[in-house]
């Protein structure tokens with residue numbers, strides 16, 4: 001018997017309010033399940049977050065755009081477009097390197113949050129009990145229930161089922177009761193990435209809004225102000241390092257990294273002006289390099305599962321598909337909860 005609306009809904013805890021955790025939560029909530037989502041970040045979004053500065057500047061410092069290949073995700077994207085939280089990004093994207101600029105052709109539409117990437121996860125979180133700023137530190141199994149605890153030891157409640165929607169390394173401490181799931185997840189590797197955020201009072205005079213970069217510490221640069229719905233008066237850009245460069249520079253100071261990437265950015269766009277705002281962010285677990293090739297991991301006897309982009313790929317679409325799959329596994333398992 002699948003989980004369905006009734007007098008006593010089973011309770012589900014989800015750790016992680018990125019795309020995977022929220023897709024899972026939204027699917028369960030629509031089936032009448034009581035869901036609580038915990039995230040250590042200040043707002044939902046995870047790697048789809050937006051960094052705001054003084055209500056003036058904003059940078060999509062993680063995910064840049066996403067595409068939809070799977071028909072069910074395509075449907076979901078259409079509903080976000082109707083809700084006004086996603087639109088196509090029509091910026092000019094090129095390839096930079098080997099001394100020339102070439103137009104980067106793409107068969108698929110590039111989508112972005114409207115007006116910024118964080119809008120997508122904020123929309124998904126609407127009506128869901130999402131508790132931000134909560135680092136889940138420990139999970140205990142007592143009397144067939146999952147007990148979640150903060151680092152202070154304070155209880156976050158007890159639940160019938162648990163879904164951990166974080167990168168595998170962050171799931172380690174929460175999955176000690178399910179070693180077989182952990183063993184499978186440990187095979188997944190994730191690369192790190194440095195993002196540099198730059199803002200210029202005067203618009204940068206480049207002929208493109210985004211570039212895939214070759215032979216450079218930066219592998220991608222983009223004018224965030226070119227997204228639909230943005231009314232920035234300042235030109236906001238992000239640059240993202242290649243995984244190899246990020247690994248090579250492990251141990252270097254934040255200031256040195258940010259300065260080096262900012263100089264490289266200015267060289268690439270051909271300007272000598274210094275940015276009026278400059279900051280950096282390191283994504284320790286940025287992109288899965290060896291995905292699992294399974295939609296999610298689930299233990300039917302304990303009602304516990306793992307999901308995330310890393311299960312199926314390294315993109316937003318993979319995260320949504322994985323979160324949705326975890327919810328379906330739980331729904332199919334309803335009788336046991």
Ligand SMILES: Cc1cc2nc3c(=O)[nH]c(=O)nc-3n(C[C@H](O)[C@H](O)[C@H](O)COP(=O)(O)OP(=O)(O)OC[C@H]3O[C@@H](n4cnc5c(N)ncnc54)[C@H](O)[C@@H]3O)c2cc1C
Nearest residue numbers: 016018019020039040046047063064065136308309315316
């Ligand atoms: C720099 C960068 C660029 C990218 N560019 C693109 C792109 O152009 N296109 C694309 O499709 N994808 C891109 N991606 C990948 C995309 O962002 C991810 O695939 C997707 O957002 C992953 O979602 P997720 O829910 O699986 O994980 P996450 O977004 O990582 O969510 C996991 C959440 O778990 C929380 N968490 C972890 N541990 C705990 C704990 N103990 N307690 C509470 N909360 C916890 C974290 O705070 C986080 O919010 C990019 C990623 C990065 C980093």
